[in-house]
Amino acid sequence: MAIEQKVRGACPLDCPDTCSWTVTVRDGVAVKLEGDRDHPYTRGALCVKMKDYLDYTRTPNRLLHPLRRVGPKGAGRFERVSWEAALVEIAARLKETIAQFGGEAIWPYHGTGNMGLIQGSGGAGRRLWNALGASHHGTTICAYAGNIGTGYTLGHDRVGMDPETLDRAKLILLWSANVLSTHHHLWRVIDRARRQGAHVVAIDPVRTRTAAAVDEHLAPLPGTDAALALGLLHVVVAEGAEDRDFIARHTLGWEAFRARIQEFPPERVAAITGLTVAQIVSLGRRLAHTRPTGIRLSQGIQRHAGGGMAIRTISCIPGVTGDWRYPGGGAGYDTRYFFQFDWDGLWGERLGRPGRRTLSMVRLGENLLEARDPPVKALFVNGSNPVASVPDQNAVRRGLARDDLFTVVVDHVPTDTTAYADIVLPATMAVEHADLIYSYGHVYLNWNAPAVAPPAECLPISEVFRRLAQQLGLNHPDLYASDQELAATALDTAEMRRQGLTLSRLQRDGWVRLDVPAAPLADGFPSPSGKLEFWSERMAAAGHDPLAGYTPPGETADAALGQRYPLALIAGASHNFLNSVFGGDAIQRRREGELRVVLNPADAARRGLADGTPVRIFNDRGEFRALAEVSDSVRPGVVGSVKGFWPMHRPDGANANATTSGRPSDFGGAVFHDNRVEVAALA
Numbered sequence: 001m002a003i004e005q006k007v008r009g010a011c012p013l014d015c016p017d018t019c020s021w022t023v024t025v026r027d028g029v030a031v032k033l034e035g036d037r038d039h040p041y042t043r044g045a046l047c048v049k050m051k052d053y054l055d056y057t058r059t060p061n062r063l064l065h066p067l068r069r070v071g072p073k074g075a076g077r078f079e080r081v082s083w084e085a086a087l088v089e090i091a092a093r094l095k096e097t098i099a100q101f102g103g104e105a106i107w108p109y110h111g112t113g114n115m116g117l118i119q120g121s122g123g124a125g126r127r128l129w130n131a132l133g134a135s136h137h138g139t140t141i142c143a144y145a146g147n148i149g150t151g152y153t154l155g156h157d158r159v160g161m162d163p164e165t166l167d168r169a170k171l172i173l174l175w176s177a178n179v180l181s182t183h184h185h186l187w188r189v190i191d192r193a194r195r196q197g198a199h200v201v202a203i204d205p206v207r208t209r210t211a212a213a214v215d216e217h218l219a220p221l222p223g224t225d226a227a228l229a230l231g232l233l234h235v236v237v238a239e240g241a242e243d244r245d246f247i248a249r250h251t252l253g254w255e256a257f258r259a260r261i262q263e264f265p266p267e268r269v270a271a272i273t274g275l276t277v278a279q280i281v282s283l284g285r286r287l288a289h290t291r292p293t294g295i296r297l298s299q300g301i302q303r304h305a306g307g308g309m310a311i312r313t314i315s316c317i318p319g320v321t322g323d324w325r326y327p328g329g330g331a332g333y334d335t336r337y338f339f340q341f342d343w344d345g346l347w348g349e350r351l352g353r354p355g356r357r358t359l360s361m362v363r364l365g366e367n368l369l370e371a372r373d374p375p376v377k378a379l380f381v382n383g384s385n386p387v388a389s390v391p392d393q394n395a396v397r398r399g400l401a402r403d404d405l406f407t408v409v410v411d412h413v414p415t416d417t418t419a420y421a422d423i424v425l426p427a428t429m430a431v432e433h434a435d436l437i438y439s440y441g442h443v444y445l446n447w448n449a450p451a452v453a454p455p456a457e458c459l460p461i462s463e464v465f466r467r468l469a470q471q472l473g474l475n476h477p478d479l480y481a482s483d484q485e486l487a488a489t490a491l492d493t494a495e496m497r498r499q500g501l502t503l504s505r506l507q508r509d510g511w512v513r514l515d516v517p518a519a520p521l522a523d524g525f526p527s528p529s530g531k532l533e534f535w536s537e538r539m540a541a542a543g544h545d546p547l548a549g550y551t552p553p554g555e556t557a558d559a560a561l562g563q564r565y566p567l568a569l570i571a572g573a574s575h576n577f578l579n580s581v582f583g584g585d586a587i588q589r590r591r592e593g594e595l596r597v598v599l600n601p602a603d604a605a606r607r608g609l610a611d612g613t614p615v616r617i618f619n620d621r622g623e624f625r626a627l628a629e630v631s632d633s634v635r636p637g638v639v640g641s642v643k644g645f646w647p648m649h650r651p652d653g654a655n656a657n658a659t660t661s662g663r664p665s666d667f668g669g670a671v672f673h674d675n676r677v678e679v680a681a682l683a
Ligand SMILES: Nc1nc2c(c(=O)[nH]1)N[C@H]1C(S)=C(S)[C@@H](COP(=O)(O)OP(=O)(O)OC[C@H]3O[C@@H](n4cnc5c(=O)[nH]c(N)nc54)[C@H](O)[C@@H]3O)O[C@H]1N2
Pocket: 014, 110, 111, 112, 113, 114, 119, 120, 141, 142, 143, 299, 382, 383, 384, 385, 386, 388, 389, 390, 410, 411, 412, 413, 415, 427, 428, 429, 430, 461, 571, 572, 573, 578, 579, 580, 581, 642, 643, 656, 657, 660, 672
């Protein structure tokens, strides 16, 4: 008789929904993976990307053994080697690097392929990198500038409202949040709110699936949202609808902020944003008189030169209207603050020397080519496909092609990045390893138990680091902690104890909802003043304008550059890939279809382009090819495309990131959507 078992787990991918699931295992083989029906947020549903995940774990493309490069860098030619041989070589090269150039010549580069605390996103290997004195990896690629912006305003860089409470809102602003594609479980929450009469507005330069499905869509010019926020507040103040009691008790710097709001009357804001005065006044009035108003902020908006400030200024709106008081009110960008882990313990900070440099991941190409004292000599890439996902793709390729650079890449499948590796290591997938998984879009914590044995020679990355420590002859016991010990350390804080949140409870229940009140910031903020800071001393000290305001975009606002490159390209999330994950998968590639660039009919006509015309999209940094799609879903001057297509599948070996810039935004984040290009028919 077959032995059947159900094992609880969770999705480790970089998505705010962090679904809980159950794997049915029959005789040691995973036969079914379904969203957990009892989980209040997952509610039994998995997304289009993950519903075939078990097939993906068996993809014919899967990396199953360690590999050593035999061809030139970038060619992707490898021979199979043993784990022993791979680890001996990696250890020898790391030691050599440290002896000649010091530990900071090592760059432990990680992406967002896996967001688990034990197997992914910065947690894995951190103890070893500390012990070796490696450079710090600056995680600037995704939510960074917005996190800094909320940090200056609300006091912690990952705090905000709990999006699950949005069902109590009467006005919902989906501000650059493409919910139906990028975190669709929130749609059920929004739907509940709508059935109770909520009005839902999408604010996005592109008419996305989400913008097409809500009650009202405002399409401002890219990068101008902070001006819109100030314009809406101008109307709120003109209506006398500011919450004076809340402002007096819970905010700092109101007089100065009010003066700044006065500089942004609707007429001026209309000129900046390309919206009409009527649109601004109408939404401003609605905002003035609708409590609670809940704002869902997503990452797209902060990928501009002034993106951090935009998130900051929008986070100030509920400080003026007092919406932070109410369940369903406030602004939600990130929820990670509520997970009070012992990060220093997990990461083994005590093993490291303080003061090491940080290398920003969005400047990968530039850092590989130009960093000195020391130069980067060893790159260890885990859970990332930077050739596909990092800006300034041509610089990234040049950097990775350096013959004097030793590169290790750990992944599930061969990618454009593994092609540059000296050693490729095969990692386990979520159903094959243990992990502790939190979320940036809700407040449920998950334990992911291994359901099946790893295929062939795949190893959990946590185990790879233990073996590497041994090969390096390091003997600190912290480097040999088991996955369970690592998880227990992360959970060992006063706050987790207060909530009775232990590893054994998580292992028993699979997931636990944190004890977070429905209006978590109603009584104060985790800032130095305990208040929402319209005016921030810390920003002044860091050399920024201390007052929330509007910082214009960079390239998009550059009129001279606009002469040569008149179109602003936004290449955001695709519907069927998760970043670059699944970009190599036959099923998802079929669903996603051809890479397209969407032009407004006016822009298409001016260039003689029709639906389906093969085009090149280019600027001084590079170019990529796509098929033109002509649609009024983008406003004139804006063109839309998506991230996630793999360069190796493109006729020209490039995707949108051949055109994007690696320069930092106001608070050091990426500026993917602040990108001027021209589009022309392929000759
Ligand atoms: N043009 C443009 N570019 C963008 C963006 C954009 O909006 N526009 N968005 C940016 C954003 S928000 C992000 S977060 C980055 C993400 O970019 P990356 O950091 O590259 O992350 P992913 O594409 O999610 O995953 C990369 C790799 O991780 C591997 N992987 C998955 N799970 C595991 C695991 O458990 N272990 C190991 N070792 N590997 C694993 C996958 O197979 C995949 O090859 O892309 C950015 N790039």
